[in-house]
Amino acid sequence: MTTAIAADGIRKRYGDVQAVDGVSITVEAGEFYGLLGPNGAGKTTTLEILEGIREPDEGRVELLGLSPWPRNTQLLPRIGVQFQASAFFDKLTARETIRTFASFYGVGPKRADSWLERVGLTDSAGVRTDKMSGGQAQRLSIACALAHDPELVFLDEPTTGLDPQARRNLWDLLRDINAEGRTVVLTTHYLDEAEVLCDRVAVMDHGKVLRTGTPAALVRELDDTVRVSVESGLLAVERARTLFEAAGAEIAALEDDGVLLSVSTRLPAPVLSVLAEQGALRGLEVRGATLEDVFLHLTGREYRA
Numbered sequence: 001m002t003t004a005i006a007a008d009g010i011r012k013r014y015g016d017v018q019a020v021d022g023v024s025i026t027v028e029a030g031e032f033y034g035l036l037g038p039n040g041a042g043k044t045t046t047l048e049i050l051e052g053i054r055e056p057d058e059g060r061v062e063l064l065g066l067s068p069w070p071r072n073t074q075l076l077p078r079i080g081v082q083f084q085a086s087a088f089f090d091k092l093t094a095r096e097t098i099r100t101f102a103s104f105y106g107v108g109p110k111r112a113d114s115w116l117e118r119v120g121l122t123d124s125a126g127v128r129t130d131k132m133s134g135g136q137a138q139r140l141s142i143a144c145a146l147a148h149d150p151e152l153v154f155l156d157e158p159t160t161g162l163d164p165q166a167r168r169n170l171w172d173l174l175r176d177i178n179a180e181g182r183t184v185v186l187t188t189h190y191l192d193e194a195e196v197l198c199d200r201v202a203v204m205d206h207g208k209v210l211r212t213g214t215p216a217a218l219v220r221e222l223d224d225t226v227r228v229s230v231e232s233g234l235l236a237v238e239r240a241r242t243l244f245e246a247a248g249a250e251i252a253a254l255e256d257d258g259v260l261l262s263v264s265t266r267l268p269a270p271v272l273s274v275l276a277e278q279g280a281l282r283g284l285e286v287r288g289a290t291l292e293d294v295f296l297h298l299t300g301r302e303y304r305a
């Protein structure tokens with residue numbers, strides 16, 4: 001595997017705030033990589049240092065084998081950058097905007113327009129950027145970042161402010177972009193988004209990387225219990241406990257709150273067998289740990305985006 005990004009010991013301080021405090025990460029070519037953490041964790045500053053638009057106080061970065069700082073013009077055609085807040089020329093339409101961005105890289109209008117199509121903006125091609133909705137502007141800024149067909153794309157909180165449907169549409173687009181072989185690095189404060197999209201994530205808080213790994217591996221490392229619940233009234237609590245234990249399940253918690261009978265266990269299989277044998281599967285839900293639980297475990301506090 002080729003390394004797309006190698007960052008070693010990067011630090012950045014703004015006055016009293018240590019925004020990035022010794023971050024080291026490696027992103028392989030073709031990976032979908034997520035920098036994950038709550039507001040102020042240092043994701044944007046880290047991303048800007050990786051992109052070569054901010055100078056680190058300390059540390060080294062290699063981007064596609066080259067140093068991105070001071071500004072390296074050889075890298076510019078190879079990377080695409082989408083910022084958290086995009087500024088467009090407000091009197092230009094979406095089509096004029098994408099064509100302008102594309103022209104900076106010698107990309108013609110036909111190819112530029114094809115990106116509008118890919119992000120679902122063909123019908124709004126004639127809309128001026130100052131009249132676009134948040135979701136449309138977000139999609140246009142992604143199209144502009146991709147117009148020159150870069151091999152590595154940086155996206156800073158691309159789905160913030162989008163409604164759930166628009167978010168899902170954008171997920172599909174980002175998956176496609178990655179499936180075509182591009183390396184994608186994204187920041188997000190949505191843990192579910194990272195879980196769905198990213199091959200690997202770096203969980204950040206207070207300027208540090210707390211853990212890196214695949215979302216599934218981070219969750220598995222927790223060795224947390226699985227919560228199985230069914231509708232209340234199908235099986236009495238004490239009878240359920242006896243049956244579960246007889247079937248070999250260790251029960252961490254068991255309760256009936258009048259709506260749901262819920263059981264937490266590391267061994268869901270015998271619990272599910274008992275529920276099936278007893279015909280007590282109505283409303284069945286099985287919930288494993290999520291990245292939210294990982295964050296709670298790593299920081300000792302609830303995740304707040």
Ligand SMILES: Nc1ncnc2c1ncn2[C@@H]1O[C@H](COP(=O)(O)OP(=O)(O)OP(=O)(O)O)[C@@H](O)[C@H]1O
Pocket residue numbers: 014017018019037038039040041042043044045046189
């Ligand atoms: N230009 C700046 N000048 C001073 N402080 C800054 C600057 N940029 C960021 N900070 C501070 O550095 C810390 C990290 O900010 P950063 O934007 O990197 O975090 P983030 O994880 O991207 O958060 P968000 O999701 O809110 O963008 C925060 O405390 C922020 O207030």
